[in-house]
Amino acid sequence: MPTLLLAYLVLCTAWWAFEFYVGRRQAACVQRYRDQVPAAFAQSVTLEDHRRSADYTRDRLRLDAIASIVDLAVTFVALLWALDFVTGLVSGWMAPSIARSLATLGILWLCSSLLSLPLSAVRDLGLEQRYGFNRKTPGLFLRDRLKAMLLTVIIGGPLVAGILWALRDLRGPWWVYVWAALTVIMLAAPTVYVRVVAPWFNRFTPLDGDLAARLEALLVRCGFRSDGLFEMDASRRSSRGNAFFVGFGPTKRIVLFDTLLEKHAPDEIEAIVAHELGHFKHRHTLTGALRGIVSLFAMLAVVGWLCRQPWLLPGFGMRHADPALALLLGFMLASAASPVFGLFGRAISRRHEFQADDFARSMVGAAPMVSALTRLARDNASTLTPDPLFSLVHDTHPPVPVRVAHLLA
Template sequence: MLEWILGCYSLYLVIKLYASFMEIGCVQKAKSFEPIILSPSNYLKAAAYKIASQKMAIVSSLYDFFIFFGWIAFGLAYLAEYRFVENEVLHSVLFVMMFIAVNYFLTLPFDLYQTFNLDKKFGFSTISLKTYVMDQCKAVLMFLLFGGAFFAIMSLIILHFEYWWLYGFLFSFGVILFINMIYPSVIVPLFNKLTPLEDETLKCSIEALLTKAGLKSSGVFSLDASKRDNRLNAYFGGLGSSKRVVLFDTLIAKLEKHELLAVLGHELGHFKHNDIVKNIASSALMLFMMFVLFGNLPDSLFDALHVNASPHMVIVLFLMLSPLISFVMMPLFGMLSRYNEYRADEYGSECESKEALCSALVKLADENRSFPFSHPLTIALYFTHPPLTQRLEKLGMHFSKEAM
């Protein structure tokens, strides 16, 4: 079983590396094309950023593999030798927290490089070191409080129920729904300042769109995203009565009113087509399959790792191997998501016009320096949105065959 897992993880690594090399080659070739969608200067910057990001992904993937191999070869057995406390549940929480803390510090250099080197170099990141440290401290504190409680309850479920994987799934999915519900009103304000939208004309137009779509929200807010990043975005956050419209201040500053309404119309398209419910159902299916798998791990795997089949070891293996399971299932979910994006584009163009949505998508791509070309394998493996050229063509914008 252990050899099979290492073989699958090795194949996972090879596919990721191959996809990154293919993406670099695709972008290198496309750099010589006549710029489309983006301005000539941003076209070259976007290509350079994507190449740099892929090179970093290659190094990061190799690094993650060595960390994974280290845990499998000796790390888990070494950590299992320590008995932190006699209470089994508390010991499980401390064990999992120690595992996560080691991984956090091992991967922190990559996050620092991404934030303060790569994203700064290309004009995305605006975050100060003080804000970054404060964000990390808040995130760690929240994780210690709520993550600790989550792992404690999961440990109790594993200890006391024969079919713990079923109850564990129900509990975990309930937590996910709860987090989504409180995210815009409780979690976001801990990191960003949310203020009611001041532009009354824009606010009235947005509320008219919401009414037309049959969506009730708890308000329209502007988020001070520019203190961390210059990229543009907007989203509908929350579930039930907690739903609210959140616009990045960078988006408000860069888009015209009709463009902004077209973007929000696209998001409302997801609501009208029940894509949110579909995404929740898809996530539930993926999570359920993971719990079925990890709830029936053979004892031979734990013997091969020289550890006991304890609650904390099951949770750690879940954390280690779930990215592999997600990677296998992502192409299917990505394909469904891309189909939903086309339908949302249709609704967004009906809310304003195809021209308005095209204009907004072009500005978003240019400001975010999103390179318009990607290798088909990258699209199949990772893309939840269709390539921008294809979205724009569906909306009536045409490109020369040479550019495509």
């Protein structure tokens, strides 16, 4: 086995083993405190709800463990056989061209999508259904998957074709042009998503009435100009509540799930929106976009260099040559350090959540925010007793008990 391939597989296995260990720690921690509601929530969360959250967390961890084993097995099969086999198969059908490279990547993507379908169905139609979160019918589940695949073909096909063309035909640092194009797409994506893509899946209705007036007054106090407040019919697919704002400049929109509006009091909704506005006030969206642009530059610089190296394909044991294969392996190898960088990204995200909580407290007070966080945790079956290492590795938000303690400090 080539040394590069062996090293990559060892690295994948080591990270999988670490993730598995962290997951087992989380399961043990949640089970240990299953029959004990934390003192800070004794008056707001019943023992029955607390046990339900523990059981849901345990079952989700089991499913995640199975999914991780499947992903690791797919990685081994792909690198030891499938990538080279599919590349050779398509090479026998078509002459060297961008179309051939697209066909190679398309077949690999289709196989990956089909392999992920059973576990996704078990997650949505099994686990989420059992705990009362899923509202999708099997038909809606399949329609959503087909729509997502169609969008991937419509958007991703031309994009990948452009990258392959740049790799094949542009001299010098071809990846700089790709980076510039992807940066424009990244900046436009939030607005395009909420105006063009999201309506394929959900309905967005302008918010009106007393709550809208209350939230508009909050926007004025915060100095936030938006393109409107919208209600999204998230209840078609899930009972979970959420809110987000998306876009830049005058195209910014605030979106509230109808499930959030159904379950939360007006002062809690105001607190949740104030939290989202805190991200705007602290420029978290802008700084996040800038970090993404810089990270993309670094990633493409490494990929651009790797794709030109004559040892890349032989290093992975590939007998057939194709730009698509070089591009795919280049991204895989360049992403090897992404789990480590992800730890730093999630640490920054958790700090931003504290800052947004502080802003919400300054605008509406601590009590509505604490009440909203508690209700969200209870309704979404979020554990109140997470393992610290699991939170450090996985969580983009601090655990609810930590956030509540911070708000009340």
